[in-house]
Amino acid sequence: MTASILNDTLRRQIEDLHTRYIRTIDDDRLEEWPALFTETCLYKITTRENYDQGLPLAVMECRSRGMLVDRVTGLRRINVYEPQRYSHQVSGLTVEQIDERTASCRSNYLVVRTTGDGSMILFSAGIYLDRIVLQDGCTLFAERVVVADSRRIETLLAIPL
Amino acid sequence: MNPATEPLLAWPAEGVTRAPYRVMSDLEIYRLEQERIFRGPVWHYLCLEAEIPEPGAFRTTMIGETPVIVARNKDGAVHAFVNRCAHKGAMLCLEARGKRQAFTCVYHAWTYDLTGALRSVAFQKGVNGKGGMPPDFQLADHGLEPVRSVAFEGLIFGTFSEAAPPFEEYLGPAMVAQIRRVFHKPVEVLGYFHQVMHNNWKLYMENSRDPYHATILHAFYTTFKLNRLTMEGGITLEHGGWHSMNFSKGATMRQGEYEGTGIRSVVEGIGLADPSLLESRQEFADGITVAIQSIFPTCVHQQIYNTLALRQVVPQGPFQAELHWTVFGYKDDDAGLRNMRLKQANLIGPAGFVSMEDGSVGEYVQRGIAGTGTDSNAVIEMGGREIASTTASRATEATIRGFWTGYRTLMGF
Numbered sequence A: 001m002t003a004s005i006l007n008d009t010l011r012r013q014i015e016d017l018h019t020r021y022i023r024t025i026d027d028d029r030l031e032e033w034p035a036l037f038t039e040t041c042l043y044k045i046t047t048r049e050n051y052d053q054g055l056p057l058a059v060m061e062c063r064s065r066g067m068l069v070d071r072v073t074g075l076r077r078i079n080v081y082e083p084q085r086y087s088h089q090v091s092g093l094t095v096e097q098i099d100e101r102t103a104s105c106r107s108n109y110l111v112v113r114t115t116g117d118g119s120m121i122l123f124s125a126g127i128y129l130d131r132i133v134l135q136d137g138c139t140l141f142a143e144r145v146v147v148a149d150s151r152r153i154e155t156l157l158a159i160p161l
Numbered sequence B: 001m002n003p004a005t006e007p008l009l010a011w012p013a014e015g016v017t018r019a020p021y022r023v024m025s026d027l028e029i030y031r032l033e034q035e036r037i038f039r040g041p042v043w044h045y046l047c048l049e050a051e052i053p054e055p056g057a058f059r060t061t062m063i064g065e066t067p068v069i070v071a072r073n074k075d076g077a078v079h080a081f082v083n084r085c086a087h088k089g090a091m092l093c094l095e096a097r098g099k100r101q102a103f104t105c106v107y108h109a110w111t112y113d114l115t116g117a118l119r120s121v122a123f124q125k126g127v128n129g130k131g132g133m134p135p136d137f138q139l140a141d142h143g144l145e146p147v148r149s150v151a152f153e154g155l156i157f158g159t160f161s162e163a164a165p166p167f168e169e170y171l172g173p174a175m176v177a178q179i180r181r182v183f184h185k186p187v188e189v190l191g192y193f194h195q196v197m198h199n200n201w202k203l204y205m206e207n208s209r210d211p212y213h214a215t216i217l218h219a220f221y222t223t224f225k226l227n228r229l230t231m232e233g234g235i236t237l238e239h240g241g242w243h244s245m246n247f248s249k250g251a252t253m254r255q256g257e258y259e260g261t262g263i264r265s266v267v268e269g270i271g272l273a274d275p276s277l278l279e280s281r282q283e284f285a286d287g288i289t290v291a292i293q294s295i296f297p298t299c300v301h302q303q304i305y306n307t308l309a310l311r312q313v314v315p316q317g318p319f320q321a322e323l324h325w326t327v328f329g330y331k332d333d334d335a336g337l338r339n340m341r342l343k344q345a346n347l348i349g350p351a352g353f354v355s356m357e358d359g360s361v362g363e364y365v366q367r368g369i370a371g372t373g374t375d376s377n378a379v380i381e382m383g384g385r386e387i388a389s390t391t392a393s394r395a396t397e398a399t400i401r402g403f404w405t406g407y408r409t410l411m412g413f
């Protein structure tokens, strides 16, 4: 029953991946964000409203690393939005090892958004549902599904959660 | 002058080529809108029939600030009524959607059927023959406030006003045709977006009708040649411009006009790492790839390539509005097309490559016009001063002048 015993090293690598994820976004190093995902990844932001009803519509849905890169290009060069920053708080990580190189994880997140004039709002809270794989000694997100508790989005969602 | 008879606002002498900024922030004007527009002789989008497919199914929605329930009765008929208990005014139904035999108020258990009629009052006859309602109390006198509703090609609209014209007449033939064009077979809801905008509801209505901004503000459109004013297209108006549609045909683009103008909307030397985002299928024989229809006052019906959606604008005070998106496809979509719609949904909604800017641009206006005096107005002269359909150019704001025409008529300004 190797599957039920979580390999310590893997657990540490998964925690490390979570930290790097927060750093790339909160430190505005978005160019490094796609590299945390596999080539054929799924990154999806949905709401509890759609998720619980089994409705497939996502607020943002990237079905490849290329689509993550395109989101970053959009943010840097195409889309117009007020300067803003996120502060992520992630907690309650649970890891279920599926096999030697795959784990299914869940954690809670909370994102505070601060805009240029200093206004600060509790922008989003919810859960991350992840499938994390070990590839060439590195952990990567094969899948990250963000389920936001609120169906409402304030103004716009530019930067990924 | 007697302040009671003085109109709240004197519209600028130029007419609808100007819109006074005051209508975006004045609380009294906002209150009057609730009465004259949201309770006025117009039709408001409520929901899709597909959302309440079987008897007992209901969905809650809004007309302006008033909460509304739309339910399908046992006999299959659709009924709409105000979501407010006739006893003490408690909101009757807190869920967004579901299935019920009846609506029972949590406060004192007054119970209404699916038509909104009051069926029972807890302890109506009192307890041990004491207390209870007066003997002449009639259940029939205390139903939920009805909303006149109409189901048209799968869409449900409602009005509080007996004076609202018959629905098809209200829309006009071109608007009816656009609804029929999209709703020609059964649809299926793919999901919802809800977006809070910190601006007056009318700033979003202007924006949704504005073909002038679309290819300038939304650089994604222009950069990836999804929509440009150099494509064939046009604007179609009905009911004197109260309703409008702007449309374009993606395959007909001419080069030029944008290049070398310095308009920031064409970002040079850019490509998509995963161009599959822009794969689309021609679903309509007319070649129209983007069609944004705006039904006065607050309904927007969109086709952007293969994304189909209804947007309902819900005012929440003079400085806030919530945009409710219902995104749909067809029941008989094949897997490839369904997949394409969901992928293209990256273009729309609060995180849409194309539409994210619309969630904030109204707020930039709202912040910009703060502190303006009573004589400050927006200038709406693009495309001349007339209000008419055209396929000659979409460099026009005739659609916005049409909105203000409807607004002034209803508000008496």
Ligand code: FES
Pocket: B085, B086, B087, B088, B089, B090, B105, B106, B107, B108, B109, B110
């Ligand atoms: S308020 Fe609804 S029963 Fe009293």
Ligand SMILES: [Fe+2]
Pocket: B207, B208, B213, B214, B218, B355, B358
């Ligand atoms: Fe727009």
